[in-house]
Amino acid sequence: MTLLAARGLSKRFGGLVAVDDVSFDVYEGTIKALIGPNGAGKSTLFNLLTGFDRPDVGEVLFADTSIVGLQPHRVVRAGMARTFQNTQMFGEMTVTENVLVGMHTRLRTGFAAGALRLPPTRAVERDAIARANHLLRLVGADAFGDAPGADVPHGVRRLVEIARALASAPKLLLLDEPAAGLNNTETVALAASLRRIQADGTTILIVEHDMGLVMEISDEIIVLDRGRKIAEGSPRLIQKDAAVIEAYLGEVIVDA
Amino acid sequence: MRSRLAGTLVPAVGVILVLAMPFMTTDRYLFKVLTFVGLNLIVVAGLALLFGYAGQISLGHAAFFGIGAYTAGYLTGEAAVPWLVATLVAALLAALVGFVLSLPMLRLKGHYLAMATLGFSEIMTVLFIEARGITGGNDGLRGIPYPSLGSFKIDTPSGVYLLVWITAIVVLVLAANLVRTRPGRALRALHGAELGAQACGIDTGRLRVQVFALSAGLAGLAGALYASAVGFISPTTFSLEFSVLLVAMVVLGGTGSVTGPVVACVLLTLLPYVDALVPGLPREVVSFLQDWEADIAGIVMILVLLFAPGGVAGLLRRSPRVGEAE
Known part of the structure; x- marks a missing residue:
């Protein structure tokens, strides 16, 4: 059953299209990972989902109820709780x-x-x-x-x-880069915690750069690049996806 | 454990001292001065919640004090309303004005909030002078009746002192309780990280309005008690200077604390009366302190902000740790 559904979400900041017509579902009881190169629009998408920012176009359905336009504290009352990339x-x-x-x-x-x-x-x-x-x-x-x-x-x-x-x-837990700043041992412990949280019945949507962690715990992965969804599927499918490999290799070349 | 014991013992000794005072002295002047301390404590309790916990500044609390004083003064003096009713109405009216004022100020923070409350304070000062029909203009209101419940009249300095201090103690205990439970944690969260507070499901706008109205109401309550305790009020009392002094008590006392502002409030309120309270003080020292009072207060304030930004509360918090290290 779909717990969270994003439908055609878009957000512009001036001339920059941060999130461009993104749709996806998060199914109850699963862990879904949201990955993509820096600046792909992951954090903006998180803000759109949790009421910290309002989409220009699109709809967010949580347990079949629209939550677009709700203030953050109302989103929490509805059953979604989040963490921040820059901790608060x-x-x-x-x-x-x-x-x-x-x-x-x-x-x-x-x-x-x-x-x-x-x-x-x-x-x-x-x-x-x-x-x-x-x-x-x-x-x-x-x-x-x-x-x-x-x-x-x-x-x-x-x-x-x-x-x-x-x-x-919460019914849905949204985590923005929870493994950043953790060493290997701590990341392994985090993975175990997330599994326990999932086993307790909490659905998880996670933004994460640590690919080892993402591949290990996710049931499904959605990949963003320059605001667009370029792939979605199981970890095994994503690892072989040509568009994903290009987006990440492209970034490596720019970095070098 | 030691600090926890001190946390109950010190306030308990303080309360006993306060209640025993009428048995230890009959000095009318002393009771009058201590009554002012108690009144300021009531305002400072509210300001400690507003500024010290929630991080919202107000330079308008003298005006709320004034609203309470004029309301109670007019109702008991001119309209012959029973004292208790008038006092409650005065506190509620101040809270209501605080509530209405805080709505348009929701978007303001820091200096902007300070300026807005300052503007409110100035408007109220003009209103206190110009609304002669109620406030008596520059002459103020005279002959405001003493506090009374039915036929029981509290008309001695020690009686008024006890009334004010018991009210202050109740208010302080309630404030100290509040900060230890859900609403108090929400106030501190609001101060700490507003985004984080929202992500915890806190309606930050509503909370701001609530704490502002609460602290305005407490200032109004203190003002109402002031009117009936002193029997005479005039606009000069409710000036910006008083607002700044109140904020200074909370700053010197330290943010995130009730005890610190209490200590600072007692010290700063007593400072102008030092000549009467410390009998053996040489005349030169007294006149020096009185001439340079504002300057001393200012320098102390700067030194505190530079070297002990945690204020009295910060020093109190640090001391047990030093003790443990020995």
Whole structure:
């Protein structure tokens, strides 16, 4: 069953067409990877999907409901949570508190209840903290629970953001380059975490440059180049796709 | 554990001291000065949430204080409304004005927000002077009744002191609770990384409006208590200078803290009364402090921002770690 459907999404910034008529489906319970050379429009597409930017044309359907034009916090309430390529940690809050903020849509404590902090509110807080610790263990960042967000290494920040996004108990988790800044051991651990998250019933859409990770965990891959979708299919198909090879080799030559 | 113990012990000792004060002295002047400290604490609690936690500046809080004072003064003095009702209406009206004002300011941040609230403050100052029918113009309002509940009248300096301080303690406890739960975390998240806050499902616009209205309401509550405590109000009290002083208390106290601004508020409010509070002080020292008061405050502020940007709260936070290292 299709959980997320993008239909003809386009976004221009001045003369640049960042995303050009992109359509795809993400099926429930799968991991889909979004790859492509730098500047292919992956992050812009992420922003279009999550309400941080609005497409010029096109439609985004989440569980058959249009979410285009919804503000980011409404998208989260609908059941989609994301992380950022440039991490958006709350530097002055501890890692555990960061994850607790992620539970904002799950908890109900308002200003009055928070100010009174009666026993029921305290019980809710205790449960929330236990769940935050559980999520930090799940992503392998539990050693940093009490550290201020600002003091945590970059690689770990990405893991904390995953835990924070999971804290809203999303149906769909969108990860923007979660493996950037991780070493090999940490990347292997991340792959295992993502599999556990998938096994818990969360669908994942991931932007990632680490091809080893992408090929290992994805059920399907979609390839963007200069804003356009140039290929879509299983990892085995994508590895052999002529257009994909050209897009990546082309980039290598430009780099050299 | 040590800091946690200190976290409950120090406030508890403070509360006992505050409540015991009427049994230790009968000095009317002292009670009056301490009443001002308590009133400022109520405003500072709201500003600490707005500025120290949510990172939104306001140079208009003296105006909200004024709205509360004039509303309560007019209602109890001219319209003979019961004190408690008038006080609540005053606080709610200030919150309502804060709510309405914050809507068009949602897009503003930093200096722009400061300028907008400054403009509001100036408009209100003019209004306090020109709306003579309600505010009494430059002459202000006189003979505002003391606080009373039914036939029980709070008309002694120590009684008014206790009323204000109990209110302040309740407000501070509520604020300290708030920052430890969901809404308080959302405020800190808003300050830390707005995109991240939105990605966590926080309606940042709504939250901004809520915290602004709340802090305006607390300023209004303090203003209402001020009117009935002092019995006389005039426009000069609700000036920009007072707004800046309030913000200075939060800055010196440190962001992301309630305790720090409380300490800074007590110190800065007492500074002008140093001659009365410290009896043995030589006349030269007193006159020096009074002549250079604004300059001293300014220099202290610059030094704090340069060498202890965390303010009082930053110093308090650092000290237990130093102790542990020994």
